[in-house]
Amino acid sequence: MTTEDIEPLRLTRSRQANERLHALVPGGAHTYAKGDDQYPENLAPVISHGRGAHVWDVDGNRYVEYGSGLRSVSLGHAHPRVIEAVRRELDRGSNFVRPSIVEVEAAERFLATVPTAEMVKFTKNGSDATTAAVRLARAVTGRPRVAVCGDQPFFSVDDWFIGTTPMSAGIPTATTELTVTFPYGDLAAAEEVLTRHQGEIACLILEPTGHTEPSPSSPLPANGGAPTPGYLAGLRRLADRHGCVLVFDEMITGFRWSEAGAQGLYGVVPDLSTFGKALGNGFAVSALAGRRDLMERGGLRHSHDRVFLLSTTHGAETHSLAAAMAVQSTYAEEGITDRLHALGERLAAGVRDVAAGAGVGDHVVVRGRASNLVFATLDENRQPSQQYRTLFLRQLLAGGVLAPSFVVSSALDDADIDRTVDVVAQACAVYRKALDAADPTPWLAGRPVKPAFRRLA
Template sequence: MDFTNSREANKRLHDLVPGGAHTYAKGEDQYPEGMAPVISHGRGAHVWDVDGHGYIEYGSGLRSVSLGHAHPRVTEAVRAQLELGSNFVRPGVIELEAAQRFLATVPTAEMVKFAKNGSDATTAAIRLARAATGRSMVAICRDQPFFSTDDWFIATTAMAAGIPSAVAELTVTFPYGDLTALENLFALHDGRIACVVLEAATQADPPPGYLRGLRELCTRHGVVLVFDEMITGFRWSESGAQGVYGVTPDLSTFGKALGNGFAVSALAGTRELMELGGLRDSRERVFLLSTTHGAEAPGLAAAMAVMETYVEEGIAERLHALGARLAAGVRAVAATAGVAEHVVVRGRDSNLVFATLDNQGRPSQEYRTLFLRQLLSGSVLAPSFVVSSALSESDIDRTVEVVARACAVYRRALDADDPTPWMGGRAVRPVFRRFA
């Protein structure tokens, strides 16, 4: 495969854009050397790069494009709204319609406020919790990879440059699934923790009783419970993980699949908390998500079309069915090639990822590089195995065929105990690292 145009575009991107992309997870360093395609367009579950190569795509838009690119219902809704205007000096009626639609889809919430990205929504939840409790500290789940671009979270990562230590000291962490550890954290910082922030579920279902115990523990200690539903929302179910597991948080944040690639996110929660940012409450006011483009009409039109499509077409069920077919196929060909303990598919069927392990069973960026290189050579663009509903069964079957060939190469590298000859250059890198 010739990536000449993509290589040139990547060079120019680095000259003009720090990191060469507007999201670190899309960076050139996340792909094998010389094989980071720059996309020209996409339709459904397929994308094409500037060199003319077509790919079956997974993890579309970092999980945001769950219906597939240029989905007709979404694009038509946006096109119709564009004819009516995008942003006004007063709320548009679409803001009322979108709020009604969202709260009907996520009935555990009483109020909603829209924004353009997940970080803003989740940071707004932190601000509400701090104002409501009069406390400063935030407890986040340390086993989950990302919550916000804002200081309260980034201070806990390897890329904490530019964040004052005083800010970092206000965020503490706890392990997922361990109620005793969280209770001990509450005791250690007695009366200082404003909120607990976590994804209700990630690669596996929560341990029995964990979420209900978490809910009770937060209530007992006066701590606001925040569910980050950026990934689980519209993948676990239309109403997110809270709809699947039957546990209601005080606040929750949605984004990604909510807009099928259009920029829209949501902060949802109880009326008691949300009204702190309103005009009908006697308590001290919270400056809550007052943004020029927060309720941009085309984005809200996209969100309403997404919600309608999910409910009417059973999209969440389709995502699970497609993912189950893919997971079974990958596991079967990995076993046939003798690499089932090294190429490992994990996660809920609607949100699959893969691990690449070396001969000692350790996560390996070198083996990940080998695997990604083989997938790309087979016209599969897959930083994860997260499916979109636009995939066909034949797309899945074709992907499994490509994975089978990749697993054969993987076996050869394991036998040699050296993936280097199949890497094509430097290894892919972790997103969070201190130096480039």
């Protein structure tokens, strides 16, 4: 089978829209992970609209969608409870010269949902929240260095983190040198970093579980990245012993692991934590939460130097906060976290079964927590391969499945899952032929997809 055997996906308007985007928007998208370089050549649909678990592109093609909004749309597109709450606030005005009563209600609701935190401040995106956590930790400790988990792919667009990635152009070396890394799951390594930089590290920042994102450079662990028993508690003890702040980035784990995030599931309380993505079901809202004595440093009721914690024009827009409250109510009242897990388990079982049946069970590998599934595409030597990822994505798109990951939303139903598994089965049959040929090139029809973070365009 070659690319000519695939029913051609008609994307004439999408291709035209992509050209317009590249002429006006650097990279052709406002998020690098949404760039057309992440998709097979000439197969990057531009979306017209979405409803539930489905999206339509500007050419009229319909897809079952996974990883919606980079994991932010966990209830499905245009969820009625969320949209109703947003519309109600839009009719009342969305931004004022003084705080809205909605800010009080949203804070109370969030802290009831995440009882391990004592105060919260809202903003629009995750990078602002994590950078605020880092700034606060530096202020309260008087220390310059930040220790980030080096096995996890993304924390912020700001210099303290991006300087550690291959896309470090424009960031002074002096800034990058203040960030050090430690591996996930290795307490001894974390202690070595703290000891090597004794009295200099302001905070440890990490996602509380490992491997929540697919990695083109390494296979995913069989346990889906769940922390080994005692690891998070051990980090808590290390942070206390060395006098630094423990920060959990719960952007992905928040709600998908439990309504209170991974900290609620595993019972380890960080000093600060950040939430976003699922919090707004696609509306722009993120949160920094944590201990009162730390958070208050960004307020007015203390005698210390003031910390410029978070101060954003649009950070407390009423409609986004209303969306967050509706999301939290929906999760609590409709058992959304359990539903995400059930859907993910059904999908994972189906994909593994058809991959094994096609003889590629060791090459198309599904990993992760059921609510946050990712896949690895391995070559004939069982090494991660962007070429085989390209082949796999081409086949999925041709079958009407838009899936940079297999991260589910609660809007999926059993028929969507079954359809996806059928498309994956067809993709695996082609995958097997490419493996037998030891060369996927005839099935690519263009350049392979590329890692989002790389030094050269």
